Amino acid sequence: AQSVTQLGSHVSVSEGALVLLRCNYSSSVPPYLFWYVQYPNQGLQLLLKYTSAATLVKGINGFEAEFKKSETSFHLTKPSAHMSDAAEYFCAVKTPALNNDMRFGAGTRLTVKP
Amino acid sequence: EAGVTQFPSHSVIEKGQTVTLRCDPISGHDNLYWYRRVMGKEIKFLLHFVKESKQDESGMPNNRFLAERTGGTYSTLKVQPAELEDSGVYFCASSQGLGVETQYFGPGTRLLVL
16 A cells, blocks of 8 residues: 655745755555645645656746655755745655555645744 | 636534535546545545546545535535534545546535534
């Protein structure tokens, strides 16, 4: 079975600082990996996804994530945080070889301090 | 193009009552998913429709939950009778295909059972 673990339910950074949100996955077959963001009172919005092409994936709003098979990780980064990045971020894994549902992590709430 | 919509946005009911949640997927999307997030925990898969057929309902918690997708368009999720532990946010998502296809999420329905 596949699963993801997000390290840190809350992360706080200063505006302009590096954002690093951690995600580790477990899967018995090659996975697809996703990062979603949820702004207050909105639905989940896809930031980026890994589909076994390039290991470094660039997404919207300046975010990127790197797939590292040896570390079973898919951490999300952004070089410089903006106040508008404050939201909850979810890592998810999908393994079409097994099924088509997505397994989500518990989420990481990002706070950006001025 | 309209996104995934869900109704109602909030629902407060008493234990033992019935609640019906509705999801309208993006037009043309054959795949429709229901997920649930209980307070502070991960988003969990409930079930997956392909058109009007239930492809996977392995995540449905018990027989108090009934999902339908009449004519392969909108879907409803009925909880009858509701229990306290059913409280949470219910998300609907849709996708055009399977595999790496992006799932587009609605804003969710916040259900509180008192």
